[in-house]
Amino acid sequence: MTIAELLHTSRTIAVVGLSSRKFRPSYGVSEYMQRAWYRIIPVNPNETMILGEKTYPDLDSVPERIDIVDIFRRTEFVPEIVAAAIRIGARAVWMQEGVIHEEAAARARAAGLFIAMDRCILKEHLKL
Secondary structure (H helix, E strand, O other): OOHHHHHHHOOEEEEEOOOOOOOOHHHHHHHHHHHOOOEEEEEOOOOOEEOOEEOEOOHHHOOOOOOEEEEOOOHHHHHHHHHHHHHHOOOEEEEOOOOOOHHHHHHHHHOOOEEEOOOOHHHHHHHO
């Protein structure tokens, strides 16, 4: 699968680390993707509502199917997020720019998930 195929066949993006602060990259990227007709599910235990969507404390709490898990967290949190993405049956894990974790990526690939690492989902969507 390519990034273009992933973005064309996905509808639901769980954004781990999405902040309600409008100046944060996670907010701007998620707002853009929402305007591009993706369903954004915020995952942040410190928030209740972001971009008009109910916020969940973790991936395991999200009651619906997730296509892409988009990670806006520091690298040290990636392995636990990838483990949750595998558990819930997500199709892909997207690590935003500056987020790189080769071991976690290898685990996700071995479990059949598509991986995008150190890339911005907004920039990739704009290329399409």
